[in-house]
Each structure stands twice: as C-alpha cells, then as structure tokens.
Amino acid sequence: MDENTNAQTPGARPELQGAPSWDPPETATQIPPTQLPPLVSPKVPNSSKPRKSSFFKGFGVGLGASIGFGILSVVMSIVMMLGLIVTAASAANSIGTTADTGATTHVWGPSNAKNTLFAIAINGAIMTNSGASAFNSGVYGYEIAKQIDQIEADDYAGLVLLMDTPGGTITGSRAIHDAVARYQERTGRKVFAYVQSMSASGGMYSMAGADYIAADYGTLTGSIGVIMGPIMHYKDVTATTGNILESGVTTSGGITQEYLTQGKGKDFGNPFREMSEEERANYTHNLELAYDDFVNIVSQGRGIDPETIRNDLGAFMFDEHRAVEKKLIDEVMPREAAFRKAAEINNVDPEDTKVITPSAPTGLASLLGVKTRVYGHSIPLSTNDGLKPTTSLCSGSPSIVAYAGNITSLCGA
DSSP states (O other): TTTTTOOOOTTTGGGGOOOOOOEEEEEETOGOOOOOOOOOOOOOOOOTTTTOOOOHHHHHHHHHHHHHHHHHHHHHHHHHHHHHHHHHHHGGGSSSSOOOOEEEEEESTTOOSSEEEEEEEEEEESSSSSSSSSOSSEEHHHHHHHHTTTEEEEEHHHTEEEEEEEEEEOOOOOOOHHHHHHHHHHHOOOOEEEEEEEEHHHHHHHHHHOOOOEEEETOOEEEOOEEEEEEEOOEEEEEEOOEEEOOOEEESOEEEEEEOOOSSSSSTOTTSSSHHHHHHHHHHHHHHHHHHHHHHHHHHHOOOHHHHHIIITOOEEOOOOOHHHTTSSSSEHHHHHHHHHHHHTTTGGGGGGGEEOOOOOOOHHHTOOSSSSTTTTTTOOOOSSSSOOOOOSSSSSOOOEEOOOOOGGGGOO
C-alpha cells in the first residue's frame, strides 16, 4: 500500500479524500454573467397588514351604485320640474300679457265643499288696461273682462263681484259690465255683487247688471255721473321758475283748476290759455253721451226710471240703507250672509259651497318672468321707490271718467 495513499490532510473530510476532480463538458453553453436574468425573490405575505374581506369589497360597490343612482334621480327630477314649470308658465301666459297662473285663495266655506263660487275683487280705481302706467292699486277692466269671458258653465256654480272701488274709466267699467252680461247669457249662471266698502260711479257701472246686489254695513253706493279734468289755467304768466328739483310758474292773475262736466283746439288742456266756449260745448256734449249710456245701464240693470236717476239720484252717493230705498242695491247684509245668498241664488247648498278668488302667481312661476300680481290687478308703487303714484286716469290728455272723489289723489298730487 502506498504510504501517500493513507496520508490525510489536516481538516479534510475523509469521504472527499482522493476524490477525482470534475470539469464541465466542453459542449455546455457558457452564459455571460451580464446576460443572466435577475434573481426575483418570491413575495411573502406581510402578516402585519390585514387583508380586505369580501364584505368591504361588496360595500364599496354598493355605495358607488347608490351614489350614482342618487345623482341620476336628482338630475331626472330637475329636468321634470323644469318641464312642469315651462308647461305651467306657457299655459299661464295664454290669457294675456300678464299671466294668470290659475292660483286661487280660499275665501269662505268648507275647503272640501262640492260647489264653488268664483269671486273677482274689483278693488281700487278701475283702469282700462295694463298697457298704461299704473302704480296705484286698482284693476284693469279689459283683463277682468277677459277673465270672466273664459269662465264656462261647468267651471263654477256662479260668479261673485267683490266691490270696493271709487270708479274709474268709462272703457274699463263698461268692459266689466259687458263681460258680466256675456257670462250670464253664456252660462245661465247668476252674478252676485257685494259692496264691501264703496261701489261708486264706475263701480256702479260695472255691477249694475248683476242679478243680485248686496252691501255691507257702513258702505257707500251711487255717484252716477261722469267727469273730465282737471284742467289747469295759469292766468297772466310773468315767468316760469323752478330748478332741477321742482317746477314753478309765476302769474299776476293766479292759477285756476276746473273739471268739466266737457276741442277744436289741438292744445286743449293747455294750462297757459283759457278754454274757449266752443271747446267747452264740444266736450260737454261728449260727457252728455257718456252720461246717457251710464244712466241707461243703471236703469236697465236696476229697473229704475232714467228720469229718477237724472233728477233724484244724480251723482250722489248713498249709505247702504238709502241705497236700498233708491233701488241701487237689493239688501243690506254682513259678509257671511252675503256668501250664503250668492249660493242660494245659484241653487246650490250654502253648507256645501266654498268661495275662491284668484291669487298671485307662485315663486316658481315668477322665476320665468311671470309678473307677481293677481291677473287683472295692478301692484301699488312703494313710496320708497322715489316715484309719484299715478294711474291711467291721469296720463295723457284728460279723459272722461266715472269716478267719485278728487282724481288728483291718483296722480301724485
């Protein structure tokens, strides 16, 4: 045995002693170190970070769907609301320049009553239409007439006129009167007029054809007459004074103001010249014709002889009791009894009847430009606006009016 064979290298493993060396085969492909793929360590779950459960995943999906559905619902609601508003506004504008939105206010009787009486308030000065400047509270005769003309027999059990007016223009008052007559003929329904404070001049003109007229206690009725003016005259003018804030005229002969119970001149009403006798006669004749019509309206409507109206009643106003004596009204009664009477003359049960009246448009309608006033009625001008109140009774040339009282009170004087 060779002595080198048994020799051991200190620290070497016995089974590797004398083991042959191994070289890789020459056919093996050598891969350069730069081309070796990077070593990727396998991902080990981090036990310190909790995993999301299926519950939270489902909750997130559901929440997202709910939010989306909610947004869609809001958008759909807005679209539908705008559609309804446009439709309502279109319908509202169908009866005039200022819309009647159909909004009403309950006035009297059970709200669930089977029968309905439609009441229209004639409050303040009666003007012709809303085209003219009108800042004082009042009504527009043409609009009131148009509103009455739209009422059919099946709409309401009857019509009630709530009167509180000193009168107004002949045209506006006549328009209401004629519309009442057309309503009676068209529907066969009765018209009840109720004087709540005053029904003078044009108010008497408007309600004369009603089937029944009653008045509350402490009221005034009458003033069957026409008037024109005022006509101002500055005699012997010496100077025109004034400034940016106020005007003024200086005269040596004084200033006169008169009303006609009455043109040839283009400048009729010129305050710097006197009225000619020809002008006076011409306009007095106009007044006579308007007065004749007025007398005939009251005579036919109330069954009073025309001469009695001219010579006895005249343009006086009467308290409620004398108004009954003069046949201007039929009865004196408080408000509750009046509404019951309005139901009775239309052959409906007062216990199952309500009274409604038009009201101002809603806020939604006003957003689309609908004027916030009751159709047929003007809006009083606030004195805070810095403007003087006036009405169509005062604008333009003097016109014939059926009015009781000082017209200048309507003209900012």
